[in-house]
Amino acid sequence: MDFDFILKYTPNFINAALLTLEVFALGLFFSLCIGIFCVLMQYFKFKLLSQICRVYIELSRNTPLLIQLFFLYYGLGRLGLGLESFSCAVLGLSFLGGSYMAESLRAGIEAVKKQQFEAALSLALSPWQVFRFVILPQALSVAMPSLSANTIFLFKETSVVTIIALPDLVYTMTSLNSLTYKTDELLFMLFVSYLCIILPLSLFLSYLEKRLRYA
Secondary structure: OOHHHHHHHHHHHHHHHHHHHHHHHHHHHHHHHHHHHHHHHHHOOOHHHHHHHHHHHHHHHOOOHHHHHHHHHHHHHHOOOOOOHHHHHHHHHHHHHHHHHHHHHHHHHHHOOHHHHHHHHHOOOOHHHHHHHHHHHHHHHHHHHHHHHHHHHHHHHHHHHHHHOOOOHHHHHHHHHHHHOOHHHHHHHHHHHHHHHHHHHHHHHHHHHHHHHOO
8 A cells, every 4th residue: 555645645535525525515405405395395285386296206216316417417408508517416416315305304204193283283383383393303303313314325425426527536536546546545545535424424413313312
């Protein structure tokens, strides 16, 4: 193992890791927004919007991120709606992650006992207050393990965005490999980079799960 080579190109991987984290953070944020929106439409039974959300969830969950990115980057470009690779990556992750978040939250809400709804309504709370103060906290506690798994899954999926020429971790590794042919060292750096991000993220989510469980 050439450690001088590793030290020399460590800044390249740090920059790539920061870009990957930026894409992931934005994708996660918009995924949660989409997931909450879909759940609200289903919870309050807005018929048309609820059906649209259902179609979106099935479409998103049953197509690979790779295909979605191809469509966003190349397909929209042919239609004159070309987007930069960064925007496509965020949009693709949000589109994919939103459906998984929505399903996790829906499962959490369905796990809340019917008596909780009835008891809250008997206290003259409005439907929104019932959702906000009674249902959502319990649903989040139940759904947290699934939401954590979705978050880790979403970060791992960032490795796919390299196919639209975004200089993320995988793109940096393959680019340097084509120039230097130091495959072992570069694979080691890629492995360590992902581990340094995913491991703390996983530990933080586990901590969050425990806090919500006993809240």
